[in-house]
Amino acid sequence: MLIVEEIMKNIVAILCVLLHVSSNSALSEKPNVLFIVIDDLRASLGCYGGPIISPNIDQLASKSALFTNTMVQQAVCGPSRTSFLTGRRPDTTRLYDFGSYWRTHAGNYTTLPQHFKENGYFTASVGKVFHPGIASGGNDDYPYSWSVPAYHPPTQQYQANKLCPNLDGTLHNNVICPVKVSDMPQKSLPDIQSLEVSSSILKNLSVALHPTHKQGKPTETGQSSPDMQPPFFLAVGFHKPHIPWKYPEEFKSLYPIESVSIATNPYRPPTQPDVAYEDYYNMRTYREDVAAMNTSFPFGTIPLQFHAPMRQSYYAAASYMDSMVGKLLQTLNETGFSNNTIVVLFGDHGWQLGEHAEWCKYSNYELATRVPLIVHIPGVTDKPRSSPIKNELQNSLKMNQSQGNVKSSADSGMVVTELVELVDLFPTLSELAGITVPPVCPPEPFNVTLCSEGYSFAPLLEPVQGSNTILQKDGMEKLTSKRYSRWKNATFSQYPRPGVTPNYETDLPSLVDITIMGYSMRTKDHHYTEWIGFNPKTFQGNWTDVKATELYMNGLDYDQNQNVAADPQFKDIVKQLSYQLQMGWRESLPVPA
Numbered sequence: 042m043l044i045v046e047e048i049m050k051n052i053v054a055i056l057c058v059l060l061h062v063s064s065n066s067a068l069s070e071k072p073n074v075l076f077i078v079i080d081d082l083r084a085s086l087g088c089y090g091g092p093i094i095s096p097n098i099d100q101l102a103s104k105s106a107l108f109t110n111t112m113v114q115q116a117v118c119g120p121s122r123t124s125f126l127t128g129r130r131p132d133t134t135r136l137y138d139f140g141s142y143w144r145t146h147a148g149n150y151t152t153l154p155q156h157f158k159e160n161g162y163f164t165a166s167v168g169k170v171f172h173p174g175i176a177s178g179g180n181d182d183y184p185y186s187w188s189v190p191a192y193h194p195p196t197q198q199y200q201a202n203k204l205c206p207n208l209d210g211t212l213h214n215n216v217i218c219p220v221k222v223s224d225m226p227q228k229s230l231p232d233i234q235s236l237e238v239s240s241s242i243l244k245n246l247s248v249a250l251h252p253t254h255k256q257g258k259p260t261e262t263g264q265s266s267p268d269m270q271p272p273f274f275l276a277v278g279f280h281k282p283h284i285p286w287k288y289p290e291e292f293k294s295l296y297p298i299e300s301v302s303i304a305t306n307p308y309r310p311p312t313q314p315d316v317a318y319e320d321y322y323n324m325r326t327y328r329e330d331v332a333a334m335n336t337s338f339p340f341g342t343i344p345l346q347f348h349a350p351m352r353q354s355y356y357a358a359a360s361y362m363d364s365m366v367g368k369l370l371q372t373l374n375e376t377g378f379s380n381n382t383i384v385v386l387f388g389d390h391g392w393q394l395g396e397h398a399e400w401c402k403y404s405n406y407e408l409a410t411r412v413p414l415i416v417h418i419p420g421v422t423d424k425p426r427s428s429p430i431k432n433e434l435q436n437s438l439k440m441n442q443s444q445g446n447v448k449s450s451a452d453s454g455m456v457v458t459e460l461v462e463l464v465d466l467f468p469t470l471s472e473l474a475g476i477t478v479p480p481v482c483p484p485e486p487f488n489v490t491l492c493s494e495g496y497s498f499a500p501l502l503e504p505v506q507g508s509n510t511i512l513q514k515d516g517m518e519k520l521t522s523k524r525y526s527r528w529k530n531a532t533f534s535q536y537p538r539p540g541v542t543p544n545y546e547t548d549l550p551s552l553v554d555i556t557i558m559g560y561s562m563r564t565k566d567h568h569y570t571e572w573i574g575f576n577p578k579t580f581q582g583n584w585t586d587v588k589a590t591e592l593y594m595n596g597l598d599y600d601q602n603q604n605v606a607a608d609p610q611f612k613d614i615v616k617q618l619s620y621q622l623q624m625g626w627r628e629s630l631p632v633p634a
């Protein structure tokens with residue numbers, strides 16, 4: 042707890058500076074931001090119509106904007122986090138593995154939290170926000186991004202220890218790892234510790250705000266007036282449901298094993314190019330329970346009898362995380378911050394749970410690239426719906442709860458089906474907070490410190506109810522912004538490979554070994570990928586060196602089992618999509634009206 046005390050001492054010192062500096066500005070009008078990143082969370086939460094029991098996040102979603110088509114830029118932690126925290130894509134951060142720090146390797150880019158910090162915010166990082174280690178300079182980009190050193194839960198050091206009981210009581214380094222928390226080192230788990238520290242930061246910020254008054258109560262007079270409140274940007278990164286699925290054992294009983302269904306497509310699709318397949322080498326090699334399953338390398342799936350137990354533990358770990366989120370939001374409420382705090386919650390990328398015979402992330406499939414994204418803006422996304430919309434929505438939700446349909450509360454909240462990307466978070470949160478929105482980066486962005494390769498989706502949140510909300514046939518609301526003739530019409534993801542044939546590092550090649558890049562694009566109707574030659578010294582792809590192509594029809598083939606890129610009837614579509622993919626994200630940005 043020494044580290045924590047040091048952090049808190051710093052918080053108090055910095056608050057004093059901020060209070061002094063900002064005493065004449067209108068900082069109280071700037072909202073706080075609670076930025077919640079979840080590791081390896083696919084869009085299978087209850088509020089997304091999925092099997093994960095997530096009452097706390099569902100509750101947040103019911104008064105938030107819930108985005109159904111959010112894509113990440115690369116489906117692995119380090120590159121994805123560096124991308125959304127700098128607001129730039131992997132070809133600009135030049136981070137496709139975990140081995141370099143953008144400031145010295147690509148350009149001295151201003152980050153999202155740094156931008157808030159430079160605009161008078163108190164910024165703090167708890168848990169896994171930046172990918173720790175080299176990828177964030179060895180110190181989570183402190184002090185550039187954070188007002189105080191980043192906090193990492195000390196129990197994270199036990200993540201590969203033999204702490205998971207097998208049936209015979211022996212302890213192992215397993216993926217499936219329900220535990221008694223009281224038996225754990227320090228009698229705790231990483232996310233419990235992150236919750237404690239983030240809650241404590243909120244409480245201490247609240248006390249610092251109102252030094253002579255009870256916490257959470259607004260002051261009436263004097264020096265500690267809320268006008269002098271320095272706003273905060275608190276980033277909290279929960280580790281679960283990242284493997285190992287080490288969680289308090291009571292969460293397992295939420296999912297009786299006989300009620301856990303497995304993927305309908307736990308096989309390798311015949312039309313899948315080898316290069317598209319990821320061999321989940323890390324998990325199958327370094328975890329004892331998975332290693333003992335004798336899965337054939339590279340294409341064998343985990344034997345089917347283990348699929349339900351693995352899903353059960355992924356879901357249970359996610360429900361445990363959901364309970365941590367619930368407690369954090371409760372503290373936000375109790376500290377009096379919830380009506381002036383934007384809450385954003387999302388996954389850093391998705392996860393495959395046996396689909397296509399695959400496990401983990403490391404691919405361009407939609408299960409890896411699509412994530413949940415929930416944005417709560419007090420007084421905006423939680424306004425009650427107008428009655429006609431409410432009734433119509435209620436009826437249509439009753440009518441159709443099919444796969445992929447979100448469960449939306451009919452009373453408040455909104456569902457946004459437009460395409461957005463995690464790289465959009467930087468400009469979006471800047472716009473929502475009323476600080477300078479980083480401009481769109483020029484084509485040579487390496488010397489430009491403040492710019493973004495995303496696009497603010499704040500306009501999608503403007504129309505809240507009534508005239509701007511159109512109810513679609515499928516029960517979704519279509520939010521139209523009058524400022525745009527069309528919204529972003531494609532999102533862009535990518536994944537590197539060391540070669541066309543899976544080998545031990547297919548899942549996570551080091552920069553020097555990357556010879557192929559899979560550039561992938563998601564449009565309303567299609568998911569299209571080209572795997573092309575890539576030079577890791579020049580960071581250039583070679584569009585005339587195409588190793589494989591994939592085309593999936595959204596809607597018709599939700600599970601992406603049928604790659605139809607070679608089907609002559611789609612020749613023209615492939616040509617169009619290939620052109621748009623090569624032109625890149627700039628040509629797909631929203632078009633102002």
Ligand SMILES: *[C@@H]1O[C@H](CO)[C@@H](O)[C@H](O)[C@H]1NC(C)=O
Binds near residue numbers: 144149151185
């Ligand atoms: C990067 O920018 C920061 C300010 O954002 C500056 O303090 C630092 O010296 C710069 N580092 C390099 C390597 O240019």
Ligand SMILES: *[C@@H]1O[C@H](CO)[C@@H](O)[C@H](O)[C@H]1NC(C)=O
Binds near residue numbers: 049
């Ligand atoms: C919050 O502030 C109090 C008083 O300064 C301090 O004792 C406590 O350690 C802080 N919270 C945490 C988790 O450090």
Ligand SMILES: *[C@@H]1O[C@H](CO)[C@@H](O)[C@H](O)[C@H]1NC(C)=O
Binds near residue numbers: 335344
């Ligand atoms: C894996 O192989 C070992 C040694 O051949 C055997 O004891 C074990 O039962 C096998 N496990 C499975 C799940 O087939």
Ligand SMILES: *[C@@H]1O[C@H](CO)[C@@H](O)[C@H](O)[C@H]1NC(C)=O
Binds near residue numbers: 371374379
């Ligand atoms: C937050 O607190 C208020 C009372 O201050 C209460 O009415 C509201 O239900 C709480 N919201 C949540 C999500 O706990």
Ligand SMILES: *[C@@H]1O[C@H](CO)[C@@H](O)[C@H](O)[C@H]1NC(C)=O
Binds near residue numbers: 259380381
């Ligand atoms: C938040 O709630 C407090 C106490 O109820 C109130 O004084 C304050 O004006 C509210 N702030 C906003 C932005 O609604």
Ligand SMILES: *[C@@H]1O[C@H](CO)[C@@H](O)[C@H](O)[C@H]1NC(C)=O
Binds near residue numbers: 485487488
């Ligand atoms: C970026 O800066 C470096 C050194 O400061 C310079 O050599 C290079 O030409 C600049 N590149 C561009 C595109 O401006």
Ligand SMILES: *[C@@H]1O[C@H](CO)[C@@H](O)[C@H](O)[C@H]1NC(C)=O
Binds near residue numbers: 440442443444514515
């Ligand atoms: C419900 O969803 C299914 C599958 O997506 C679709 O076939 C059906 O038309 C939908 N029904 C309604 C009433 O929208």
Ligand SMILES: *[C@@H]1O[C@H](CO)[C@@H](O)[C@H](O)[C@H]1NC(C)=O
Binds near residue numbers: 617
């Ligand atoms: C997206 O819009 C551009 C024009 O701005 C157009 O060329 C392209 O075909 C569109 N793509 C899709 C998938 O609608």
Ligand SMILES: *[C@@H]1O[C@H](CO)[C@@H](O)[C@H](O)[C@H]1NC(C)=O
Binds near residue numbers: 574583
């Ligand atoms: C790109 O690939 C083509 C086809 O393999 C090859 O002929 C060409 O030399 C490559 N270009 C570069 C710059 O490597």
